[in-house]
Amino acid sequence: MITVTIDDKPIQVEEETSILNAAKELGINIPTLCYNELLEPYAVCRICIVEVVRGKRRRLVTACNYPLREPVAVYTNNERILNLRRMNLELLMAQAPQAEVIQKLAAELGVIRTRFPIAKPDNKCILCGLCIQACEKLVGVAALGFASRGAPREVLTPFEEYSENCILCGACAHFCPTGHIRMTDREEALLHSELILGPNKAISIPFRQAIPNAPRIHTEHCIHFKTDGCMICSKVCPKDCINYEDKDEYEEIEASAIIVATGFKDFDPTPMKQYGYGKYPNVLSALEFEQMNNAASPTGGQIVLENGKEPRSVAILHCIGSRDEQHHKYCSRVCCMYALKFAHLVKEKTSAEVYQLYIDMRAFGKGYEEFYQRLLDEGVHVIRGKGAEIIPAPPDQAGEGNLLVHCEDTLISKFREIPVDMVVLCTALEANADSADLARKLNISMGADGWFIEAHPKLAPVSTTTDGVYLAGVCQGPKDIPDAVAQGSAAAGQVLKILNQGELFLDAAYAVIREEYCSGCKICNGLCPYSAISFDEEKKISVVNSALCKACGTCAAACPSGAIVARHFTDEQIYAQIEGILA
Amino acid sequence: MSFEPKILGLLCNWCSYTGADLAGTARMKYPPNLMSVRVMCSGRVDPGFILDAFRAGADGVLVCGCHPGDCHYVEGNYKCMRRIPLTKILLKELGINEKRLRLEWVSASEGVRFKELVEEFTEQIRAMGPLKLKDWKFDSSLLSDASEQEGSMESAAS
Numbered sequence: 001m002i003t004v005t006i007d008d009k010p011i012q013v014e015e016e017t018s019i020l021n022a023a024k025e026l027g028i029n030i031p032t033l034c035y036n037e038l039l040e041p042y043a044v045c046r047i048c049i050v051e052v053v054r055g056k057r058r059r060l061v062t063a064c065n066y067p068l069r070e071p072v073a074v075y076t077n078n079e080r081i082l083n084l085r086r087m088n089l090e091l092l093m094a095q096a097p098q099a100e101v102i103q104k105l106a107a108e109l110g111v112i113r114t115r116f117p118i119a120k121p122d123n124k125c126i127l128c129g130l131c132i133q134a135c136e137k138l139v140g141v142a143a144l145g146f147a148s149r150g151a152p153r154e155v156l157t158p159f160e161e162y163s164e165n166c167i168l169c170g171a172c173a174h175f176c177p178t179g180h181i182r183m184t185d186r187e188e189a190l191l192h193s194e195l196i197l198g199p200n201k202a203i204s205i206p207f208r209q210a211i212p213n214a215p216r217i218h219t220e221h222c223i224h225f226k227t228d229g230c231m232i233c234s235k236v237c238p239k240d241c242i243n244y245e246d247k248d249e250y251e252e253i254e255a256s257a258i259i260v261a262t263g264f265k266d267f268d269p270t271p272m273k274q275y276g277y278g279k280y281p282n283v284l285s286a287l288e289f290e291q292m293n294n295a296a297s298p299t300g301g302q303i304v305l306e307n308g309k310e311p312r313s314v315a316i317l318h319c320i321g322s323r324d325e326q327h328h329k330y331c332s333r334v335c336c337m338y339a340l341k342f343a344h345l346v347k348e349k350t351s352a353e354v355y356q357l358y359i360d361m362r363a364f365g366k367g368y369e370e371f372y373q374r375l376l377d378e379g380v381h382v383i384r385g386k387g388a389e390i391i392p393a394p395p396d397q398a399g400e401g402n403l404l405v406h407c408e409d410t411l412i413s414k415f416r417e418i419p420v421d422m423v424v425l426c427t428a429l430e431a432n433a434d435s436a437d438l439a440r441k442l443n444i445s446m447g448a449d450g451w452f453i454e455a456h457p458k459l460a461p462v463s464t465t466t467d468g469v470y471l472a473g474v475c476q477g478p479k480d481i482p483d484a485v486a487q488g489s490a491a492a493g494q495v496l497k498i499l500n501q502g503e504l505f506l507d508a509a510y511a512v513i514r515e516e517y518c519s520g521c522k523i524c525n526g527l528c529p530y531s532a533i534s535f536d537e538e539k540k541i542s543v544v545n546s547a548l549c550k551a552c553g554t555c556a557a558a559c560p561s562g563a564i565v566a567r568h569f570t571d572e573q574i575y576a577q578i579e580g581i582l583a
Numbered sequence: 584m585s586f587e588p589k590i591l592g593l594l595c596n597w598c599s600y601t602g603a604d605l606a607g608t609a610r611m612k613y614p615p616n617l618m619s620v621r622v623m624c625s626g627r628v629d630p631g632f633i634l635d636a637f638r639a640g641a642d643g644v645l646v647c648g649c650h651p652g653d654c655h656y657v658e659g660n661y662k663c664m665r666r667i668p669l670t671k672i673l674l675k676e677l678g679i680n681e682k683r684l685r686l687e688w689v690s691a692s693e694g695v696r697f698k699e700l701v702e703e704f705t706e707q708i709r710a711m712g713p714l715k716l717k718d719w720k721f722d723s724s725l726l727s728d729a730s731e732q733e734g735s736m737e738s739a740a741s
Contacts, residue, residue, distance in 0.1 A: 440657075445654070527662065529659065553622060554659050556629070557628060557630075566627060569622055569623055578591060582589055582618075582639040582640045
């Protein structure tokens with residue numbers, strides 16, 4: 001340890017510490033341009049020059065790469081240093097006249113213009129080489145380098161051509177201190193979800209209240225997984241928590257019962273071209289609107305248009321994708337009430353007019369009708385008629401809103417055009433795309449809409465056709481939160497019943513294979529919808545697992561040698577019935 | 584006296600039998616010609632049952648199951664859906680009009696549909712007349728005749 005003084009303040013530092021870091025510990029700010037703590041100091045911008053005094057000798061050094069080895073006095077902003085810094089800034093201004101960061105630094109020191117000739121009026125690059133170093137040392141691809149010498153020197157890709165090494169990671173743009181390197185999309189695409197959520201990094205916490213509240217790496221976007229380089233996150237993590245080896249794992253869990261609570265998928269309104277979702281940025285899906293209203297959203301819970309302004313009017317369109325012969329015939333059940341909630345939020349947070357376009361207002365639950373009446377009192381416009389089309393408003397009507405919603409008001413039998421600034425589409429609840437796979441895996445029934453079917457609509461609303469498998473929530477059909485909670489509690493109750501009993505009661509009706517008749521043809525094995533029949537390799541016959549068998553009898557009907565007895569519905573019994581009936 | 588056909592109904596327990604039950608409890612009237620046998624699933628219907636019914640004197644057989652996608656046993660009705668056309672081929676080969684066998688989907692709530700279906704099918708079978716199979720006896724000499732015929736055809740060809 002050695003003791004140095006910086007601007008007459010003493011500090012104890014390790015040997016080889018740079019002046020810049022020592023000054024930082026003292027809270028003394030030394031301006032820098034080409035320094036980045038993650039990269040080697042290159043000391044090219046000369047903005048960080050300071051004066052080092054040892055005995056009678058005074059030297060000018062760059063703070064970023066000057067290692068402290070003996071007790072010295074450092075001065076960071078005496079008149080000599082400031083004058084030199086001003087001179088350096090004037091030179092940099094001549095080199096990169098467009099760089100705002102240099103103009104700002106210069107203005108702070110009272111430099112307004114440069115006296116030196118400006119060679120490249122559009123330039124921002126100060127040739128600091130941070131981008132080259134980041135590309136080579138952090139990312140590990142070396143897609144950039146210096147070209148030429150002297151005055152024409154510049155940063156280029158090899159031969160000024162598209163570099164095949166470049167992985168478009170954006171590290172060069174990130175490290176560029178003056179904003180000379182920018183990432184641009186070749187085609188301008190509207191990334192709709194990003195309007196609501198803001199840009200995401202390759203390592204991020206999924207959302208604020210996530211459990212566990214830990215960041216995760218998106219391997220498809222992470223530079224480290226592309227080039228083996230970077231690893232900045234592990235360098236800055238003070239607790240060494242970053243684990244690049246971590247992977248998704250599949251675990252096998254032995255369970256006595258299964259509760260299926262796989263929920264739903266939001267209907268994607270993009271194919272419904274008439275609503276312009278994905279085309280007009282202020283047409284939002286209900287989920288996006290809900291995310292915008294979250295206090296943790298990038299807008300801080302404020303309802304704003306894409307341009308950051310408050311909407312003058314908002315239309316909320318019900319039944320997008322539900323109660324629609326083209327998409328889903330069923331009612332999604334929750335939309336009417338959340339649409340009313342949205343209207344309330346808009347009224348509460350903004351002074352915008354709200355239009356509700358509904359087919360039927362289904363305020364079915366406890367207190368829901370009262371809430372609807374309250375919304376009417378708040379002055380929400382309710383129009384009975386489904387929104388037909390959304391188009392940009394012609395300029396003469398744009399005074400009231402930038403979008404026009406076409407609809408038929410069926411209560412007054414008139415077509416209407418409503419100018420609004422923002423449209424919220426109340427999209428249908430949809431079964432998950434892989435629900436058929438899950439139904440097959442668990443041997444439970446699934447309706448044509450993709451919702452799982454309960455054992456009995458009234459008497460067994462949480463059970464399925466497979467014992468020990470229960471349903472909870474929207475995977476069984478659209479329902480609101482109170483209903484989902486009730487069903488979840490009921491499913492948990494059913495599971496507790498099994499766990500407490502410790503044994504399972506089986507129906508007396510199940511299929512039995514008569515060993516002496518079975519030829520081992522395996523026809524029945526593939527037929528069983530419950531995978532209850534397996535093949536005994538030792539005896540060369542098929543065997544029924546009576547706990548899985550549901551006694552449908554498909555196997556008995558298919559068995560070519562009549563070896564399978566469907567108990568309570570045996571061949572003999574049915575033949576006797578036929579004989580008796582027709583005799 | 585007009586011809587009263589005998590029709591066997593093979594009804595699945597969960598949809599069609601319940602649908603028939605609904606027609607009954609709603610006091611709907613439908614022809615008494617259909618006599619039903621309950622099976623747990625239309626997938627339980629062995630083609631043997633159908634052949635045996637025609638042998639035992641049925642003029643028509645109606646197989647009913649849940650609508651596709653609604654099977655209580657996930658996919659039993661799809662299996663029935665595949666077996667019935669094959670059974671119809673078999674019937675044709677046996678000289679039985681395939682229209683005497685019908686597969687229909689009736690859900691538990693479709694009491695009216697069940698009633699109308701039975702009415703319509705009964706009328707259809709009535710119009711087709713009785714199936715005369717009862718007097719037919721299996722004659723083993725037919726087999727040897729057939730082989731002789733084949734032989735004679737072969738010799739004619741040569």
